[in-house]
Amino acid sequence: MLKGIPPIISPELMKVMMEMGHGDEIVLADGNYPAASHSNRIINGHGHGVADFLRAILEFFPLDTYVTFPVMLMNPVQGDEKNPVIWQTYEDIIKKTSxxxxxxxxxxxxxxxxxxxxxxxxxxxxxxxQYANLILKKGVL
Amino acid sequence: MLKGIPPIISPELMKVMMEMGHGDEIVLADGNYPAASHSNRIINGHGHGVADFLRAILEFFPLDTYVTFPVMLMNPVQGDEKNPVIWQTYEDIIKKTSxxxxxxxxxxxxxxxxxxxxxxxxxxxxxxxQYANLILKKGVL
Amino acid sequence: MLKGIPPIISPELMKVMMEMGHGDEIVLADGNYPAASHSNRIINGHGHGVADFLRAILEFFPLDTYVTFPVMLMNPVQGDEKNPVIWQTYEDIIKKTSxxxxxxxxxxxxxxxxxxxxxxxxxxxxxxxQYANLILKKGVL
Amino acid sequence: MLKGIPPIISPELMKVMMEMGHGDEIVLADGNYPAASHSNRIINGHGHGVADFLRAILEFFPLDTYVTFPVMLMNPVQGDEKNPVIWQTYEDIIKKTSxxxxxxxxxxxxxxxxxxxxxxxxxxxxxxxQYANLILKKGVL
Amino acid sequence: MLKGIPPIISPELMKVMMEMGHGDEIVLADGNYPAASHSNRIINGHGHGVADFLRAILEFFPLDTYVTFPVMLMNPVQGDEKNPVIWQTYEDIIKKTSxxxxxxxxxxxxxxxxxxxxxxxxxxxxxxxQYANLILKKGVL
Amino acid sequence: MLKGIPPIISPELMKVMMEMGHGDEIVLADGNYPAASHSNRIINGHGHGVADFLRAILEFFPLDTYVTFPVMLMNPVQGDEKNPVIWQTYEDIIKKTSxxxxxxxxxxxxxxxxxxxxxxxxxxxxxxxQYANLILKKGVL
Amino acid sequence: MLKGIPPIISPELMKVMMEMGHGDEIVLADGNYPAASHSNRIINGHGHGVADFLRAILEFFPLDTYVTFPVMLMNPVQGDEKNPVIWQTYEDIIKKTSxxxxxxxxxxxxxxxxxxxxxxxxxxxxxxxQYANLILKKGVL
Amino acid sequence: MLKGIPPIISPELMKVMMEMGHGDEIVLADGNYPAASHSNRIINGHGHGVADFLRAILEFFPLDTYVTFPVMLMNPVQGDEKNPVIWQTYEDIIKKTSxxxxxxxxxxxxxxxxxxxxxxxxxxxxxxxQYANLILKKGVL
Amino acid sequence: MLKGIPPIISPELMKVMMEMGHGDEIVLADGNYPAASHSNRIINGHGHGVADFLRAILEFFPLDTYVTFPVMLMNPVQGDEKNPVIWQTYEDIIKKTSxxxxxxxxxxxxxxxxxxxxxxxxxxxxxxxQYANLILKKGVL
Amino acid sequence: MLKGIPPIISPELMKVMMEMGHGDEIVLADGNYPAASHSNRIINGHGHGVADFLRAILEFFPLDTYVTFPVMLMNPVQGDEKNPVIWQTYEDIIKKTSxxxxxxxxxxxxxxxxxxxxxxxxxxxxxxxQYANLILKKGVL
Structure with missing residues (x-):
C-alpha cells in the first residue's frame, strides 16, 4: 500500500493508467462482459462494481477535452430498460470529480x-x- | 460469471484452488503483506478484505483433517495488540462453513x-x- | 478437488468458462475434430465423450438468451446420416438443465x-x- | 485420433511417455494429489480414474527390469485402511500386461x-x- | 522407446500426428525444401528419406476419405523429369497400408x-x- | 501522466512500489552501481540523481517503523571521504517527509x-x- | 557508465539507436503522448524533457540527407498556439549539432x-x- | 570452432544457412542498413565487411539455378555513383566459387x-x- | 542442405557443435537413454544409430588432447555383456578420423x-x- | 551506425558494457573457449580477434582502480608456452588507453x-x- 492510493487500485491498474496517453481508452466492464476475448490486458476487478472503480480512477485520470464525448456508455438493445439507474450514479461521480x-x-x-x-x-x-459498461478517454495534463 | 460461483472469486483464483492438492497451502494476505516478493503466483484481491475471500473460498475448499492445525495466523510481535478483533470474525466464518x-x-x-x-x-x-494474514491448508474430498 | 465441482471439469476448463463473457462461444469437439489447428486455447478432454462435458458445463454456464440459437451443431455433409442419434442426447441434457x-x-x-x-x-x-461437435454461446447472469 | 492409440492417451501424454528413458518415473495421481505443486509437467486427466490410465499406458510402456520394484504405491498413514481395494485392481492390470x-x-x-x-x-x-497414487519406472526395449 | 512405436517417429512427430484432426495436412519435405520459412512447426527428420517416414506414419495416420485426393505431390517444373521414380515407391507404400x-x-x-x-x-x-515432397491429409477414425 | 503523480515516477516504478510490502527493500543506486548484475527488476532512472527519486518516492512510500534502521547507506571504503556531502541532502529530505x-x-x-x-x-x-547508494525498507499503512 | 556517453542515454536507448538504420525513425514523445499504445519498444524517459534527449541523441545520431525533411513536428490542432515556443529550442539544438x-x-x-x-x-x-513531440529519421555514416 | 568452418561463420549463421531451403533468400546488409526493422532474424556481423561474409558463405551455399538472377544488388538512387567499386569484388568472389x-x-x-x-x-x-547490400537466393543440392 | 555438411547433421546439431568449446561434452545416447530428463538441450536423432552420428560428428569435432580420455563409455552393470560388440565399431570410426x-x-x-x-x-x-551411449569431449583447433 | 562508435561494437555489446557497474567483469574469450556453457549472455564476436575488441572496449570502459588487478589472464598449463606473444599486445593496448x-x-x-x-x-x-582469454573488471567514472 502507498500513501494516497485507494486500495481498489492494484499495481497493474495504476501502471496501465500511467502508461495510457492522450486519446487512449479504458473499459470498465460489468460481470458479463466478454473482457478476455476483447483484450490481452485485463485488470482483475472481480467482486467490485464499476462505480467503485470509476470513483478511484477519476482521482488520477484526466478526461479528454479535445473530443465532445470523453465518456461512453452502451445503448440498451430493444426490450431492455432504456435509462439504466446506474447511469445516474456515473453522472454524479463524474460531475463531482471533473x-x-x-x-x-x-x-x-x-x-x-x-x-x-x-x-x-x-x-x-x-x-x-445492466448496461453498466463504461469507456473513459484519457486527456492531457 | 457462472452459476453458483461468488463474484469475488476470479478465474485465476478458482484455477489455483482447483490445482491445489492435499497439503498445499494458500495465503490470504493483508494490504501490507510482502506478497509479490514471496510468490510468483499472486491473486489480485485489491480493494477487498480477507474475510470476504475466506467466506467465498470455504464454500469450495476442504480443510486438511490429517493435521492438527489446518489454519494458521501470524502471532503479533511484542508491543502490538495480542488478540486482534478480526481473528474472532475468522473463527466465526470457519465454524459456520466447516x-x-x-x-x-x-x-x-x-x-x-x-x-x-x-x-x-x-x-x-x-x-x-493488523495481523489479519491467514494460511489455509487444503484437505481431501 | 473442490466441493461442488464435477471431476471432469479441469482447472483450465473452469478458468476458461469463467473468463468467457456474453456472446463468447466454446466448442465441444469430437475426437476427429481439427481442434489444435483452429485454436491456441485447447482443453484436453481425451478419453471423454461430448455429452459428459455438456452435462457438467451446463451446471455453471448460462446460455445466451439474446440470440435465437445459443447452441449450434454441424450439418452432416451429403451421404452421412442426417439425424445423428447423439443429437437427441444433447437435446435431453439441454432441456433438463435449461x-x-x-x-x-x-x-x-x-x-x-x-x-x-x-x-x-x-x-x-x-x-x-459422427457430427457430435457442438458450440455453446454464453449468456448473462 | 490415430490407429491403435487408446483415446485416453492425449498427445501430451504420448509425448511424455516417448521422451522418458530408462529409470525415469511417471506418477499417476489421484484427485486429491498435490500434482501442480510437485511438477511443472502435468498431464490433465480430469474425470478419469487411475486404472483407466494404467491399462492404456502399459500397452506401450516397458517397466524397469533392472530394479526390484518398478512400481510404487503410497503406504496408508495410521488410521486409514491398510489394504486399499484398488491395489488389487492395479495388480490385476499389471499382471495381464507384463x-x-x-x-x-x-x-x-x-x-x-x-x-x-x-x-x-x-x-x-x-x-x-484412497491411496490410489502410483509410480511407474520405465524400462528398456 | 515405447512398444509398437517405430524408432523414426520422435515424440514431437507423434504429438503432432495426434493433435491433427480431420482435414489437417502434414508435409513430408525433401532436403532442399524451404521448410523453416513455411512453418513454425518443424519436425527434424535430418538423415532420413521421405519414404521411411511415409511407411511409419501410415501405420497410425488415417487418410481423408471425404476428399478425392488425400495425398498430394508437386508437379515437376518444365525441364525436370516428369515422372520421378520415387513416386512409384510412394504409391506402393500407400497401396500396402491403405x-x-x-x-x-x-x-x-x-x-x-x-x-x-x-x-x-x-x-x-x-x-x-527430386520432387519427393508429399502432403498427407488426415481423415477420421 | 496522472494527477498527483510526479513525472519522475514511471509506470514501472509505481507498480514496483505498490507491489512491495512490509519489510521489502528498494535500492536507489548511483551511476556506477552494478544494478543489472544484482537484480532482474531494474527501474531505468538514467539521467537523474538519487535525491530526485528519494523526494518523489517518499511522498508515497511509508518507511518501516518495526526496525531500528529503515534506511541504509554504504560505508565508504578506506581512503574515500568518510562523510559524503550527499548524505546531508538525504537526511534533509527524509526529515521533511517523515x-x-x-x-x-x-x-x-x-x-x-x-x-x-x-x-x-x-x-x-x-x-x-560517491557513496550515494541508498536502501529504503517499506513499512505499513 | 561509460566514457563519453551522456548519462541520460540508457543502455536500451543506445542499443535502439545503434540498431536503427537508414530511414528508420525514432519518436521523442511528450508526457501526454500515447506511447505505449503506439509501440512495443518504449524507452523510459520519465522525469526528463524532450530537449535533453534531443541534445544527447544528436551527438551520435546522423539525420537522413536523402529526404527533404529528416525531422518532423506535430501541427497544432485548431485553437491551440500555432508556434509553440519549444520549437525554437529544438531548432537551435539541431542547428548546433548538424x-x-x-x-x-x-x-x-x-x-x-x-x-x-x-x-x-x-x-x-x-x-x-504542448506539441513538443518530435520524430527523427536516421541517415547514413 | 570446428574443422573446416571459417571463423566468421557463427553458430547462428550456420544454423540459418542450413535451415534455408530452395528459393529462400538471405540479405548481406551494410552498416547503415535498417536490418533490425526489416527482420527478427538478425545475424550480428559487426566489424566485418560484406565481402568477407560472401566468401565464407559461398563455400557452403548453393545459388538457385531455377531463376535467372540468384543474386541481387540495390540500384543507386539518382545522384549516387552508378557502378559502386565493391560490385566488382562481389562478381569476382561469385565467379571463383560458382x-x-x-x-x-x-x-x-x-x-x-x-x-x-x-x-x-x-x-x-x-x-x-555504398550500395554494398546483397541478396542471395538459395538453390538445391 | 549445404555443400559438405552430411545430411544427418541437423541445423540444431551443427549449432550446438559450434557453440561448444574446449572441455565441453556431448552425449550420443541410445534409444532407451533418459535424455530428456538429463538435459534441456536435446537433439532429435530418432531413427538413427549412434555410429552414424559419430562418423558425421568427427568430421568436424576435435577431441580434447589435454585429457587422458576424451571419449567415455558406460560400463555394463553386472549380468550384462562385458564387451558390447558396438564398442569395436566406435573404436574403428574414431581411429579412422583421429x-x-x-x-x-x-x-x-x-x-x-x-x-x-x-x-x-x-x-x-x-x-x-546395449551400452551404446558415448560421451565426446571437445578439444581445441 | 552511430558517430563515434567503432564498428566492431554491436548494439548488444554496447548495451552490456553500459549495464555493467563497479566490479562487474566481462570475458573476452578466444575461439576455443567454452563461452556458451559458461554464460547465457554471449556476444557474437566470430571472425574477430581479442585485441580488436580490447582496443574498442577500452575507449569506453573504465578499469577498476579499487582492486590490485583489474585485468586477468589465464595461466598456461604445464607443457604450453609460458609467455604467450599476444600478452605483450594486450599490455601495449592497455598502456595506451589507460x-x-x-x-x-x-x-x-x-x-x-x-x-x-x-x-x-x-x-x-x-x-x-593460445591463452588469449582476458577478463576486464569495470571501474567507476
Missing part, C-alpha cells in the same frame, strides 16, 4: 465492442447492473 | 514468512486490520 | 469451422459419434 | 512425495479411491 | 507452397530425390 | 551488496556523487 | 500518429510543453 | 526493401562501401 | 549419468545396441 | 573458469592465439 462539464455518448452494442477491442485495457468487474 | 471443529495455530512472523514462500499461491488483499 | 426453451441451429461444416476458429476455446474430446 | 512378474513397493507418504517431485511427469486424475 | 484406393493429386509448385504454409506441420527430411 | 525520526544505518560495501541482491527492485540512476 | 541545414516538416496529428506507430522506437518523456 | 555463370539483378531501393523484409535472415555487417 | 591415438574410458552408470546431466547437449538416437 | 598503470593477474585455468561463469557477459571471438 472540473469541466463532461458529455456522455451512448453507442450501439457492436460499436461499443469494436471500441473495446481497440482500448488500451479492460477492467473486468463483477458489476451486476 | 463440518468438523477446526483448530487454529498461531505462528511467529518469520515462520509465517517461510511458510508463505512455500505456499501454492497468495491472495493480495487490501485488508487494513 | 430454464428456458433452447433452440439449436444446424450450420454447414465450413461455417462451423469459421465459427470454431473465432471461439474462445475448444474442448478436444475423444467422442466417436 | 511379461515378467512385477513386484510392487509400498513407500511412506513423504518418500512418495520426494520421488514424485523428481518424477518426469504427473498425470492428474480424478480418482476418488 | 484399406481403400487412394488417389494422388499433382499440384503446381506455387500451389504446393501455399498449401504447405497452411499445413499443420512439416517434416524436414534429407531426401535427395 | 512523520517520525528516522535512523540511518551505514553498512559495509559487501553487506550492502548482499542486501541489494535480495532487494525487491533497484533504480539505476546516473547519480555521480 | 553539419548541414536541416528542414523540419509539420504534419497533422493523425499522420504523426500513423508514423509513430511505424517508428522503430518511442522515448516516453515527461515533457510538459 | 560452377555456373551467375547473373546479377539490380533492383530499386524500395523493391530491395520489400524483398529484404520477406527474406529468411539478414546479416548486419559494418560494411562502409 | 590424427592421434584416442584412449577411451569406461565409467560407472551413475557417474555417466552425472556427467550427462552436466553435458552441453544430448543427441537422442534410436540405437538398439 | 591513464593509470594497470597490473595484470595470471590465474589458474579452473579459477579463470569459475570467474568466467560469474561474469556479466562473454564475448565469443575467433581468436586463434
Amino acid at each position: 472540473d469541466f462539464p463532461v458529455q456522455i455518448e451512448k453507442i450501439e452494442r457492436m460499436d461499443f465492442y469494436e471500441r473495446s477491442k481497440a482500448a488500451y485495457a479492460i477492467i473486468a468487474t463483477s458489476e451486476r447492473a | 463440518d468438523f471443529p477446526v483448530q487454529i495455530e498461531k505462528i511467529e512472523r518469520m515462520d509465517f514468512y517461510e511458510r508463505s514462500k512455500a505456499a501454492y499461491a497468495i491472495i493480495a488483499t487490501s485488508e487494513r486490520a | 430454464d428456458f426453451p433452447v433452440q439449436i441451429e444446424k450450420i454447414e461444416r465450413m461455417d462451423f469451422y469459421e465459427r470454431s476458429k473465432a471461439a474462445y476455446a475448444i474442448i478436444a474430446t475423444s467422442e466417436r459419434a | 511379461d515378467f512378474p512385477v513386484q510392487i513397493e509400498k513407500i511412506e507418504r513423504m518418500d512418495f512425495y520426494e520421488r514424485s517431485k523428481a518424477a518426469y511427469a504427473i498425470i492428474a486424475t480424478s480418482e476418488r479411491a | 484399406d481403400f484406393p487412394v488417389q494422388i493429386e499433382k499440384i503446381e509448385r506455387m500451389d504446393f507452397y501455399e498449401r504447405s504454409k497452411a499445413a499443420y506441420a512439416i517434416i524436414a527430411t534429407s531426401e535427395r530425390a | 512523520d517520525f525520526p528516522v535512523q540511518i544505518e551505514k553498512i559495509e560495501r559487501m553487506d550492502f551488496y548482499e542486501r541489494s541482491k535480495a532487494a525487491y527492485a533497484i533504480i539505476a540512476t546516473s547519480e555521480r556523487a | 553539419d548541414f541545414p536541416v528542414q523540419i516538416e509539420k504534419i497533422e496529428r493523425m499522420d504523426f500518429y500513423e508514423r509513430s506507430k511505424a517508428a522503430y522506437a518511442i522515448i516516453a518523456t515527461s515533457e510538459r510543453a | 560452377d555456373f555463370p551467375v547473373q546479377i539483378e539490380k533492383i530499386e531501393r524500395m523493391d530491395f526493401y520489400e524483398r529484404s523484409k520477406a527474406a529468411y535472415a539478414i546479416i548486419a555487417t559494418s560494411e562502409r562501401a | 590424427d592421434f591415438p584416442v584412449q577411451i574410458e569406461k565409467i560407472e552408470r551413475m557417474d555417466f549419468y552425472e556427467r550427462s546431466k552436466a553435458a552441453y547437449a544430448i543427441i537422442a538416437t534410436s540405437e538398439r545396441a | 591513464d593509470f598503470p594497470v597490473q595484470i593477474e595470471k590465474i589458474e585455468r579452473m579459477d579463470f573458469y569459475e570467474r568466467s561463469k560469474a561474469a556479466y557477459a562473454i564475448i565469443a571471438t575467433s581468436e586463434r592465439a
Whole structure:
C-alpha cells in the first residue's frame, strides 16, 4: 500500500493508467462482459462494481477535452430498460470529480465492442447492473 | 460469471484452488503483506478484505483433517495488540462453513514468512486490520 | 478437488468458462475434430465423450438468451446420416438443465469451422459419434 | 485420433511417455494429489480414474527390469485402511500386461512425495479411491 | 522407446500426428525444401528419406476419405523429369497400408507452397530425390 | 501522466512500489552501481540523481517503523571521504517527509551488496556523487 | 557508465539507436503522448524533457540527407498556439549539432500518429510543453 | 570452432544457412542498413565487411539455378555513383566459387526493401562501401 | 542442405557443435537413454544409430588432447555383456578420423549419468545396441 | 551506425558494457573457449580477434582502480608456452588507453573458469592465439 492510493487500485491498474496517453481508452466492464476475448490486458476487478472503480480512477485520470464525448456508455438493445439507474450514479461521480462539464455518448452494442477491442485495457468487474459498461478517454495534463 | 460461483472469486483464483492438492497451502494476505516478493503466483484481491475471500473460498475448499492445525495466523510481535478483533470474525466464518471443529495455530512472523514462500499461491488483499494474514491448508474430498 | 465441482471439469476448463463473457462461444469437439489447428486455447478432454462435458458445463454456464440459437451443431455433409442419434442426447441434457426453451441451429461444416476458429476455446474430446461437435454461446447472469 | 492409440492417451501424454528413458518415473495421481505443486509437467486427466490410465499406458510402456520394484504405491498413514481395494485392481492390470512378474513397493507418504517431485511427469486424475497414487519406472526395449 | 512405436517417429512427430484432426495436412519435405520459412512447426527428420517416414506414419495416420485426393505431390517444373521414380515407391507404400484406393493429386509448385504454409506441420527430411515432397491429409477414425 | 503523480515516477516504478510490502527493500543506486548484475527488476532512472527519486518516492512510500534502521547507506571504503556531502541532502529530505525520526544505518560495501541482491527492485540512476547508494525498507499503512 | 556517453542515454536507448538504420525513425514523445499504445519498444524517459534527449541523441545520431525533411513536428490542432515556443529550442539544438541545414516538416496529428506507430522506437518523456513531440529519421555514416 | 568452418561463420549463421531451403533468400546488409526493422532474424556481423561474409558463405551455399538472377544488388538512387567499386569484388568472389555463370539483378531501393523484409535472415555487417547490400537466393543440392 | 555438411547433421546439431568449446561434452545416447530428463538441450536423432552420428560428428569435432580420455563409455552393470560388440565399431570410426591415438574410458552408470546431466547437449538416437551411449569431449583447433 | 562508435561494437555489446557497474567483469574469450556453457549472455564476436575488441572496449570502459588487478589472464598449463606473444599486445593496448598503470593477474585455468561463469557477459571471438582469454573488471567514472 502507498500513501494516497485507494486500495481498489492494484499495481497493474495504476501502471496501465500511467502508461495510457492522450486519446487512449479504458473499459470498465460489468460481470458479463466478454473482457478476455476483447483484450490481452485485463485488470482483475472481480467482486467490485464499476462505480467503485470509476470513483478511484477519476482521482488520477484526466478526461479528454479535445473530443465532445470523453465518456461512453452502451445503448440498451430493444426490450431492455432504456435509462439504466446506474447511469445516474456515473453522472454524479463524474460531475463531482471533473472540473469541466463532461458529455456522455451512448453507442450501439457492436460499436461499443469494436471500441473495446481497440482500448488500451479492460477492467473486468463483477458489476451486476445492466448496461453498466463504461469507456473513459484519457486527456492531457 | 457462472452459476453458483461468488463474484469475488476470479478465474485465476478458482484455477489455483482447483490445482491445489492435499497439503498445499494458500495465503490470504493483508494490504501490507510482502506478497509479490514471496510468490510468483499472486491473486489480485485489491480493494477487498480477507474475510470476504475466506467466506467465498470455504464454500469450495476442504480443510486438511490429517493435521492438527489446518489454519494458521501470524502471532503479533511484542508491543502490538495480542488478540486482534478480526481473528474472532475468522473463527466465526470457519465454524459456520466447516463440518468438523477446526483448530487454529498461531505462528511467529518469520515462520509465517517461510511458510508463505512455500505456499501454492497468495491472495493480495487490501485488508487494513493488523495481523489479519491467514494460511489455509487444503484437505481431501 | 473442490466441493461442488464435477471431476471432469479441469482447472483450465473452469478458468476458461469463467473468463468467457456474453456472446463468447466454446466448442465441444469430437475426437476427429481439427481442434489444435483452429485454436491456441485447447482443453484436453481425451478419453471423454461430448455429452459428459455438456452435462457438467451446463451446471455453471448460462446460455445466451439474446440470440435465437445459443447452441449450434454441424450439418452432416451429403451421404452421412442426417439425424445423428447423439443429437437427441444433447437435446435431453439441454432441456433438463435449461430454464428456458433452447433452440439449436444446424450450420454447414465450413461455417462451423469459421465459427470454431473465432471461439474462445475448444474442448478436444475423444467422442466417436459422427457430427457430435457442438458450440455453446454464453449468456448473462 | 490415430490407429491403435487408446483415446485416453492425449498427445501430451504420448509425448511424455516417448521422451522418458530408462529409470525415469511417471506418477499417476489421484484427485486429491498435490500434482501442480510437485511438477511443472502435468498431464490433465480430469474425470478419469487411475486404472483407466494404467491399462492404456502399459500397452506401450516397458517397466524397469533392472530394479526390484518398478512400481510404487503410497503406504496408508495410521488410521486409514491398510489394504486399499484398488491395489488389487492395479495388480490385476499389471499382471495381464507384463511379461515378467512385477513386484510392487509400498513407500511412506513423504518418500512418495520426494520421488514424485523428481518424477518426469504427473498425470492428474480424478480418482476418488484412497491411496490410489502410483509410480511407474520405465524400462528398456 | 515405447512398444509398437517405430524408432523414426520422435515424440514431437507423434504429438503432432495426434493433435491433427480431420482435414489437417502434414508435409513430408525433401532436403532442399524451404521448410523453416513455411512453418513454425518443424519436425527434424535430418538423415532420413521421405519414404521411411511415409511407411511409419501410415501405420497410425488415417487418410481423408471425404476428399478425392488425400495425398498430394508437386508437379515437376518444365525441364525436370516428369515422372520421378520415387513416386512409384510412394504409391506402393500407400497401396500396402491403405484399406481403400487412394488417389494422388499433382499440384503446381506455387500451389504446393501455399498449401504447405497452411499445413499443420512439416517434416524436414534429407531426401535427395527430386520432387519427393508429399502432403498427407488426415481423415477420421 | 496522472494527477498527483510526479513525472519522475514511471509506470514501472509505481507498480514496483505498490507491489512491495512490509519489510521489502528498494535500492536507489548511483551511476556506477552494478544494478543489472544484482537484480532482474531494474527501474531505468538514467539521467537523474538519487535525491530526485528519494523526494518523489517518499511522498508515497511509508518507511518501516518495526526496525531500528529503515534506511541504509554504504560505508565508504578506506581512503574515500568518510562523510559524503550527499548524505546531508538525504537526511534533509527524509526529515521533511517523515512523520517520525528516522535512523540511518551505514553498512559495509559487501553487506550492502548482499542486501541489494535480495532487494525487491533497484533504480539505476546516473547519480555521480560517491557513496550515494541508498536502501529504503517499506513499512505499513 | 561509460566514457563519453551522456548519462541520460540508457543502455536500451543506445542499443535502439545503434540498431536503427537508414530511414528508420525514432519518436521523442511528450508526457501526454500515447506511447505505449503506439509501440512495443518504449524507452523510459520519465522525469526528463524532450530537449535533453534531443541534445544527447544528436551527438551520435546522423539525420537522413536523402529526404527533404529528416525531422518532423506535430501541427497544432485548431485553437491551440500555432508556434509553440519549444520549437525554437529544438531548432537551435539541431542547428548546433548538424553539419548541414536541416528542414523540419509539420504534419497533422493523425499522420504523426500513423508514423509513430511505424517508428522503430518511442522515448516516453515527461515533457510538459504542448506539441513538443518530435520524430527523427536516421541517415547514413 | 570446428574443422573446416571459417571463423566468421557463427553458430547462428550456420544454423540459418542450413535451415534455408530452395528459393529462400538471405540479405548481406551494410552498416547503415535498417536490418533490425526489416527482420527478427538478425545475424550480428559487426566489424566485418560484406565481402568477407560472401566468401565464407559461398563455400557452403548453393545459388538457385531455377531463376535467372540468384543474386541481387540495390540500384543507386539518382545522384549516387552508378557502378559502386565493391560490385566488382562481389562478381569476382561469385565467379571463383560458382560452377555456373551467375547473373546479377539490380533492383530499386524500395523493391530491395520489400524483398529484404520477406527474406529468411539478414546479416548486419559494418560494411562502409555504398550500395554494398546483397541478396542471395538459395538453390538445391 | 549445404555443400559438405552430411545430411544427418541437423541445423540444431551443427549449432550446438559450434557453440561448444574446449572441455565441453556431448552425449550420443541410445534409444532407451533418459535424455530428456538429463538435459534441456536435446537433439532429435530418432531413427538413427549412434555410429552414424559419430562418423558425421568427427568430421568436424576435435577431441580434447589435454585429457587422458576424451571419449567415455558406460560400463555394463553386472549380468550384462562385458564387451558390447558396438564398442569395436566406435573404436574403428574414431581411429579412422583421429590424427592421434584416442584412449577411451569406461565409467560407472551413475557417474555417466552425472556427467550427462552436466553435458552441453544430448543427441537422442534410436540405437538398439546395449551400452551404446558415448560421451565426446571437445578439444581445441 | 552511430558517430563515434567503432564498428566492431554491436548494439548488444554496447548495451552490456553500459549495464555493467563497479566490479562487474566481462570475458573476452578466444575461439576455443567454452563461452556458451559458461554464460547465457554471449556476444557474437566470430571472425574477430581479442585485441580488436580490447582496443574498442577500452575507449569506453573504465578499469577498476579499487582492486590490485583489474585485468586477468589465464595461466598456461604445464607443457604450453609460458609467455604467450599476444600478452605483450594486450599490455601495449592497455598502456595506451589507460591513464593509470594497470597490473595484470595470471590465474589458474579452473579459477579463470569459475570467474568466467560469474561474469556479466562473454564475448565469443575467433581468436586463434593460445591463452588469449582476458577478463576486464569495470571501474567507476
